[in-house]
Amino acid sequence: MAQITNLTRYRKDKARAEKRRQGDENAARHGRTKAQKAAEQADAERAARTLDQHRRDDD
Structure with a gap:
């Protein structure tokens, strides 16, 4: 019999x-500590x- x-x-x-899932993704993206930022x-x-510093100045 089918359920x-x-x-x-x-x-x-x-x-x-x-x-x-969306909340977890946002927390991973934006939920950083001040030290990490x-x-x-x-x-x-x-x-x-x-x-x-590696840019060349060609005049």
């Missing part, structure tokens, strides 16, 4: 899982400075 599936419950569970900014500044 009865409640489609409303299925849709709600699916929506909850999607929201949870400072370190990433320092790395970006260092990379920009290194790139500028």
